Amino acid sequence: MECILRTYCRCVRYVVGLVGRSVAYLLPLLAAIVAYGVFARYILNQPTIWGYDTSLFLFGYIGALGGANAQRLGGHINVDIVYGKLSRRGRHVFDLVNVILAMGFLWIMMSTCLDKFIEAVNLNYRTQSEWAPPMHHFWLMVTVSAGLFLAQYSTELIGHLYALVCGKELLATSWDDERPEQIAVESAVMQPLKDKESAHGH
Secondary structure (H helix, E strand, O other): OHHHHHHHHHHHHHHHHHHHHHHOOHHHHHHHHHHHHHHHHHOOOOOOOOHHHHHHHHHHHHHHHHHHHHHHOOOOOOOHHHHOOOOHHHHHHHHHHHHHHHHHHHHHHHHHHHHHHHHHHHHOOEOOOOOOOEOHHHHHHHHHHHHHHHHHHHHHHHHHHHHHHHOOOOOOOOOOOOOHHHHHHHHHHHHHHHHHHHHHHO
16 A cells, blocks of 8 residues: 555656646746847837737746646745644644645635636637637646646645654655756755855854
């Protein structure tokens, strides 16, 4: 059973990480579209009719589809005033409650956005701009992103329950599926800062 749970968690984390890394390649495209929009408006005096909608959609895709990967890496903001004072078991209980609440919200969000996607397809919803591109793909993207978030949270739910029942971690850290060279680079960057802090402390 432990092997099955660990395999499931690793597979979900791999897919979430793959999607997160893939949408990151949209960032240069977003920057290029915004830059061209500024150039076309103020230099050529010929503003595009598609620039605003396209950049808005891309920004939404990047933020929403990358959210689950940020959760996988622990990149979201946490308030540690109370959390930092809890025991290891207390932290698992605290995290478990947060995960359950988040999964409930995400389930509602996914169901609602799926209904909106179907409605947008049937009624041919479009933006209210001059270009007026269709909106259905955006609702589908939000539905998929909520599903990815749910999948990521399911691995955390399993991990916290396993730790509380068995008294040990199912997976060592959220970074255990990252490339060793990435961890080495980050360590090389952070170590001089830590040495500097230590020197000032003395």
